[in-house]
Amino acid sequence: xxxxxxxxxxxxxxxxxxxxxxxxxxxxxxxxxxxxxxxxxxxxxxxxxxxxxxxxxxxxxxxxxxxxxxxxxxxxxxxxxxxxxxxxxxxxxxxxxxxxxxxxxxxxxxxxxxxx
Amino acid sequence: xxxxxxxxxxxxxxxxxxxxxxxxxxxxxxxxxxxxxxxxxxxxxxxxxxxxxxxxxxxxxxxxxxxxxxxxxxxxxxxxxxxxxxxxxxxxxxxxxxxxxxxxxxxxxxxxx
Numbered sequence: 001x002x003x004x005x006x007x008x009x010x011x012x013x014x015x016x017x018x019x020x021x022x023x024x025x026x027x028x029x030x031x032x033x034x035x036x037x038x039x040x041x042x043x044x045x046x047x048x049x050x051x052x053x054x055x056x057x058x059x060x061x062x063x064x065x066x067x068x069x070x071x072x073x074x075x076x077x078x079x080x081x082x083x084x085x086x087x088x089x090x091x092x093x094x095x096x097x098x099x100x101x102x103x104x105x106x107x108x109x110x111x112x113x114x115x116x
Numbered sequence: 117x118x119x120x121x122x123x124x125x126x127x128x129x130x131x132x133x134x135x136x137x138x139x140x141x142x143x144x145x146x147x148x149x150x151x152x153x154x155x156x157x158x159x160x161x162x163x164x165x166x167x168x169x170x171x172x173x174x175x176x177x178x179x180x181x182x183x184x185x186x187x188x189x190x191x192x193x194x195x196x197x198x199x200x201x202x203x204x205x206x207x208x209x210x211x212x213x214x215x216x217x218x219x220x221x222x223x224x225x226x227x228x229x
Contacts, residue, residue, distance in 0.1 A: 004158075033215050042120070042204050042219030043159070056216055090158055094215055103147045103166075103208070105215060107159040 002027055004093050004108035012114045013081050021076045021111045025093030031055075032074040033105065034066060037088040049074050078113075086115045120220035122205060127226045134192040136223045138205035143186055145207040149217065150179065150190045153202045162190070162203075192225075200227045 005024045013019050025032050031050045035043035045058035049068035068074045072093075078085055089112075092105040121139045128134045140148060146167050151159040165172045165179045165188075172179045178191040188205055202224050206217040 006158075031215060033217075035217075040221075042206075042221050043217075045216045045218070048215050058216065092159075092215075092217075103164065104161065105149075105217065106161060107151070109158040 004091055004106050006089075006091050006108040006111050008111060009109070010112045010114075012116060014116055015081055015083060017081050018077065018079045019081060019113060021078075021089050021091075021113070022073065023076070023091030023093075023108060024073045025091075026106050029093035029095045029106075030072050031094045032068060032072065033092045033094070034074070034076045035090040035092065035107075036060070037090055037110070039087070043090055046076070081115045083115050086113060088112050120205060120207060120218055122203075122220040122223045124221070125224050125226070127228060128195050130195060130197060130227055130229050132195055134190075134195045134199070134225055134227075136190045136192075136203050136205075136225065138188040138190075138220055140186050140188060140205065140207040140220075141218070142207060142209050143183060144210045146210060147208040148179075148181060148188050149206040149208070150177075150188075151204045151206060151219075153204065153222070155201075159204065195225075195227050197227045197229070200225055 007022045033048040034046040037043040046060050047057040052068045063079045065077045088110040090110045091108045094105045149164040150162045176193045180189045202222040204219050204222045206219045
């Protein structure tokens with residue numbers, strides 16, 4: 001049973017560029033959430049996708065956008081990169097959104113983004 | 117307060133018990149979690165507790181919840197060197213709050229021989 005997978009593992013970009021990160025949820029899961037973890041900090045919630053729609057959003061600017069595909073995989077896009085966007089980007093998957101209160105979230109290994 | 121608070125660092129000897137503490141923010145949070153993060157890795161779900169419980173035990177792990185004081189703790193029995201990592205507590209706020217987890221800043225556990 002495959003867990004949550006993310007690609008790429010590492011990425012180096014220049015200020016002003018755009019980046020796309022990818023996530024495949026754990027088998028049987030239909031909800032994907034994205035988090036940003038700056039060095040020495042806990043993860044911060046970016047947004048959550050279910051049924052190909054953004055359902056909830058944290059305190060992040062519109063430069064951060066996402067997409068969910070019919071197979072439940074997801075992409076995180078960041079435009080106009082800033083040095084402060086350098087972080088570990090984590091994807092988490094879960095299920096039972098319809099029950100209103102899914103409780104198990106499993107994280108992928110993350111994508112380390114460095115902006116120079 | 118708005119932040120989930122944890123002490124930054126804990127050092128224990130191998131074989132001793134470790135207790136990692138956390139103060140969360142919302143007394144009506146539904147689920148509270150403990151995650152483990154090893155260097156360069158993602159987060160591993162260790163255990164979670166529903167808010168109507170006081171205690172949960174899972175092998176070497178014991179979670180205690182004090183809702184009145186919004187205090188959560190994780191006890192690791194017979195701590196091993198492989199337990200060295202950063203431990204995050206997280207809260208899931210009231211129903212209707214979606215899947216958003218709010219994390220603390222993490223406690224780095226160092227296990228010494």
